[in-house]
Every structure is written in structure tokens, then in C-alpha cells.
Amino acid sequence: MAQIVCNNVALGYDGSAIAEGVTFSVSAGDYLCIVGENGSGKTTLMKTLLHLQPPLSGSVTLGDGLRPGEIGYLPQQTLVQRDFPASVREIVLSGFQARAGLRPFYTRAEKQTAAAALDRLGVSDLARRSYRELSGGQQQRVLLARALCAAGKILLLDEPVSGLDPKVTAELYQAILELNREGVTILMISHDVAAAVRYASHILHIGRQVFFGTRDAYVQSEIGRQFLAREGGGA
Amino acid sequence: MGRLLETLNAYLQFPFVRYALIVGVLIALCASLLGVTLVLKRFSFIGDGLSHVAFGAMAVASVLQLSNQLLLVLPLTVLCAILLLRAGQNARIKGDAAIAMLSVAALAFGYLLLRLSPSTSANLSGDVCTTLFGSASFLTLSMQDVWFCVFLSAAVLGLFALFYNKLFAVTFDENFARAVGTRADVYNLLIAAVIAVIIVLGMKLVGSLLISALIIFPALSAMRVFRSFRAVTLFSAGLSVVCALLGLLLSLAAGTPVGATIVAADAAAFVICWLIGVFLRK
Numbered sequence: 001m002a003q004i005v006c007n008n009v010a011l012g013y014d015g016s017a018i019a020e021g022v023t024f025s026v027s028a029g030d031y032l033c034i035v036g037e038n039g040s041g042k043t044t045l046m047k048t049l050l051h052l053q054p055p056l057s058g059s060v061t062l063g064d065g066l067r068p069g070e071i072g073y074l075p076q077q078t079l080v081q082r083d084f085p086a087s088v089r090e091i092v093l094s095g096f097q098a099r100a101g102l103r104p105f106y107t108r109a110e111k112q113t114a115a116a117a118l119d120r121l122g123v124s125d126l127a128r129r130s131y132r133e134l135s136g137g138q139q140q141r142v143l144l145a146r147a148l149c150a151a152g153k154i155l156l157l158d159e160p161v162s163g164l165d166p167k168v169t170a171e172l173y174q175a176i177l178e179l180n181r182e183g184v185t186i187l188m189i190s191h192d193v194a195a196a197v198r199y200a201s202h203i204l205h206i207g208r209q210v211f212f213g214t215r216d217a218y219v220q221s222e223i224g225r226q227f228l229a230r231e232g233g234g235a
Numbered sequence: 236m237g238r239l240l241e242t243l244n245a246y247l248q249f250p251f252v253r254y255a256l257i258v259g260v261l262i263a264l265c266a267s268l269l270g271v272t273l274v275l276k277r278f279s280f281i282g283d284g285l286s287h288v289a290f291g292a293m294a295v296a297s298v299l300q301l302s303n304q305l306l307l308v309l310p311l312t313v314l315c316a317i318l319l320l321r322a323g324q325n326a327r328i329k330g331d332a333a334i335a336m337l338s339v340a341a342l343a344f345g346y347l348l349l350r351l352s353p354s355t356s357a358n359l360s361g362d363v364c365t366t367l368f369g370s371a372s373f374l375t376l377s378m379q380d381v382w383f384c385v386f387l388s389a390a391v392l393g394l395f396a397l398f399y400n401k402l403f404a405v406t407f408d409e410n411f412a413r414a415v416g417t418r419a420d421v422y423n424l425l426i427a428a429v430i431a432v433i434i435v436l437g438m439k440l441v442g443s444l445l446i447s448a449l450i451i452f453p454a455l456s457a458m459r460v461f462r463s464f465r466a467v468t469l470f471s472a473g474l475s476v477v478c479a480l481l482g483l484l485l486s487l488a489a490g491t492p493v494g495a496t497i498v499a500a501d502a503a504a505f506v507i508c509w510l511i512g513v514f515l516r517k
Contacts, residue, residue: 050414069416075408080275084407087463094404098415104397130462143411150415 002027003066003154003185004049009058011041011048011206017056018044024204024212028064028153031177031186033196033203035227040207042189046158049187066154069098071187072147074157077139082132088142089127092118095149110149117145120182121175137168141175154185161192173199193231197224239488246487254376255493256483261388262440263449263479263497265433267471268395270454271464272406272426280331281319282450284338285434286443288315291341291348293438298352309435315341316427380439387436391429398422403464441494449475452501459505459512478504 002025009022019041026032036042047053048060051068062068072095092114093106100106106114118124121141131139140160147155160176161169169192177199180186190196196203203218205211211223218224246252266282273281292311296304319334395402404412405422413419430450437446453471461467482497489496 052413069414071414073411073414075410075414078408078410080277081407083458084275085271085458085462085464085467086403086407087465090403090464091407094400094407094412095415097400097404098412098417100400102397104400106400133462146411150411156414 003062003064004187005059005061005063006049007059007061009045009048009060010056011044012056013044015056019206019208019210021210022058022204022206022212023210024202026154026185026187026202028185029180029183031180031199031201032188033200034187034189034206035191035193035196035203036206042206043158045206046156046189049156070151070153072149072151072155074140074143074147074155074160076158076162077143081139084132086131087127088118088123088129088131088134089114091131091142092127092145092149095146098150114145114149117148118142120148120179121145135168136164137172140164140172144175144179148179148184152184155179155187157186157188159189159191161190161195169195191231193228197228242488243484251376252487254378254381256480258376258381258384259440259479259483259493259497260476261384262433262437263453263475264472265388265391266437266446266449267453267475268391268468269426269430269433270450270452270475271457271468271471272402273430274451274454274458275406278320279451280334280338280447281316281430282434282447283444284319284334285312285316285431286438286446287338287345288312288341289431289435289438290443291345294345294348298348305435309432312435313428313431316431317424320423320427376439384436387432391433394425394429398425399468402426407464441497445494445498448498448501449479452498452505453478456501456505456508459508460515474504474508475501 004026006022006024010017010020011022012018018039019036022041022045024032034042034045044053048055050071050073051060093110095114095117096106096110100110115124115127118127121144123138123141123145126134126138126142131142134142144155144157144160147157157176161172164172173195176186176188188196188200197215197219200215202214203211203224205218205223205227209223211218211221213221219228273279289308289312292308293304296307299307301307315337319337401412401417401422404417405419405426409419433450434443434446437449441449453475454467456474457467457471461470478500479497482500483493485491485500486493486496
């Protein structure tokens, strides 16, 4: 059974649609990349999936035991975070705060899970460091660990490699791929079509035309070939 | 030095001096707690804006000759705080402009009202100066004032302890917090309401022009030196209390204005912390 099913969803603001007829489903263990030109509605789709904004029409259903708030989210970095005085441990633990309800502290089990999440991403040695002193790639790994604490089954990543240099980018993609191999469903919004077709199992292309299918079908399709030729840098 | 201590000791014999110290320390403590969040959320100026609103509200209250001015000032300030923090997110007029607009308008209308009203006292400029820069009336607190302040401070401290983790999450990454199902709006409202209460309390101590200093200086000082949220919060609370005590005692001993002396102590502490920060990074 699918974890997320989007049926004929129209996306947009104030009643005017940017993208229409978006239909796709995500099952456990999938690696879905969402691609499309700027302004094609990728961010709006993300907000809709996170239940921050209702779709203009159509429906988004969660299944397979997934509840709203159980999608681990890696947002784009904000200006505020650059010089935020916080230790890595504090940030990763904050992934639990929605689940903690009104409980004002974190439990021992939560602290252990947080440490394990840092370990999974290979940054457990950074736990006591200050977030603002880390490199861009390290910061993204810390935020990924936080997302894992919020939700272990499915992650939604918003342009995770933007602003990173090529070597760090490749390493981060590898870390994400390993999470996927361990069974974590990955939804990734990406500018980087070349990487999308290299790593993803499925592709959702939104814009005036909408495509959803496996990675192989996308590479073969008319829309996929055009977009790759234009944006993919020959990859 | 001995003479100074003697004078202080003599002052401390008076209950009203002790009241002033208690209230001063409590207000400084509460103000510093939310400072970290406000500075990081880029709302450093909200204290300034809101205190001018409180000044305007106080002018209205005194023209209306209300017996308990707080009944009008507190709700009005809370309302404006909520409006301002909301406006920061998605209004046509951006956060900083909204704060600037509201604060100068409230200041101007408040002063106009006081000037035009026949009921105000003869010593108008003295009264205005008192509201803006804090007053010697801080030394004439009644028992009731003290209890009121103790009660509100306890409420602020309790809320802060209870929602510390939420506050961190909402400050560090509001988008993430929303996405995983935290009611970020509710917490923003709470922050706005608490900050308004602190400002109204703090006006008595340092006056409406200097209240921002109580809120932001300890946080900024702590951020120079410490690197985790918890350490920054604890240190800024401690520093704020120390500066308030120091400022109060100095102002008693030297006869300087209370508010300005406390703020000067905070500013001096910032310079010291800044130097320590520069030194640590080397």
C-alpha cells in the first residue's frame, strides 16, 4: 500500500493554479525526485504534502500507517540559522518536540535515538559542537538527523545540496542513498536533474506538463529527454 | 570605597529599597529570557516599538483618569505585540517598518494627548521624562506593586520553563516545526503576549526608551561568548540579574538615574563579553 497518494491535485495560490493534474503515489522504500522549472509549483507541492496548505482541488491521502506530521522535513536553510547559537545535540533533539506534546523535557529513549541518528549520518563526533561553526555539508547532515528523529519512515528534502561544493554534494547524495537503502522513503525536490536520474527510483516532473513514472520511463519520455538536454548539462 | 558601602548599607535598611531591588532583579531576569529568541528572530526592535505603544496607552489612561492604568495599558500592548509579530510574517508592510511606524505614532499621539488634555498635572515634561527614562517613583513601590511583579514574573518563568524546548524549535526553524505539527502560531502568540507583559513591567524600572536594552543586551552579550542555546539563555539571565543589581546599587550610591545606570551596566557588560568573544576565537 502507498504511503502517499496524490490524486489529480491542482496547486497554486489564491485560486489560480500553477500546476494541474498532479497524480502520483509513493510507496515505502521509493526514492522520488520532484523536478521542474522555477515557479512550476515544487514548493507549493511540498507545502501541500506537509499539510501546510490545502490543494486547490484533488486529494492527498496518506496510507500505510503514515499520519500527518510524520513526514521528516529538511527545509532550505534560513538566514537566521547561520549564526544561531545552538549545539548540534540541541538541534537534533528538537526533531522530537512535536511528538513530545506538552512534556517539557526529552526522554532518555529520545536522547538515544538522537545519538543514533547522528551516528547513521556519520556525524556523531559533532554532537557537542556549535551548529554555526560547521561546514555546509555537516549542517545538512545534522538537519537530516533531526528529520530522522521527527519521522523515521519518510523524508521530504527541499533542495538539500544547494550551495554545497561538488565533492560535498556527492557525499550528501551518497548519505541519502544509504538512508533509502535502509528502507527510508525519500522525496526530494531538486534542481539537479542529472543527479535526480542517477539516484531516484521515480521521477515527478511538474509544470505545464506533468510526468510521473519510474526513472527509466522518464529518461525515455519526450518531456524527460527535453528537460535533461536543457538542464542536465549532458549528464 | 568604605564610605560607599556604608551609604549602601544605610539605604538597605529601608524596606522600599529592598522592594526596588527585588522588583528590579525580577524584571531584568524576565526581560533577558525572551531576548535570545527575539534577537534571533530579528525582532530586536520590538521592545522599543511596544514600549512606545505602552507609553501611548498610558497617556490615554491618564487622560481618562483611570485609577488602575495597567488595566488599559497591558491589554493594548499585548494586542499590538500580537499584531506586530504576525505582521512580520506576511503583511504588505514588513516587520521592521510596521514596528517603526507604530512606535513613533504611539509616541506622538501619547504626547499630543497629554499636552491637549486639561486634566494632566502641571509638571508635564517631568511626567513624560519619567515615563520615557524610568523614574525615582521606582523607589516608591507599594507592597501591592511588589506582589503584582512577583506574580507576573513567576508566571513568565513558569511558562518559559514549560515551553523552553518549543521555544527553541520555533526560533531555530519555524518551517520545520510547522511541518512536523507544532502549533507555531500559538507559540508566536505566546511570545508576543509574554514580551508585552515584560515591557509593561519594565517601563517602571528603566522607562519606555530603555526597555529594549534590558531585553537585547544580555542576549547579545551571551551570544558573543557561548555557543549552545541553553548556555546562552542561562548566561544572559544571570548577566541581566547581575547588571540590574549593580546598576541599582550604583544609582543609589551615586544618585544617578536608575534606568540609565542599569542600561549603562548592560552596555559595559556587552563590551566585556565582546572582547572575550574576540579573544576566544583566536
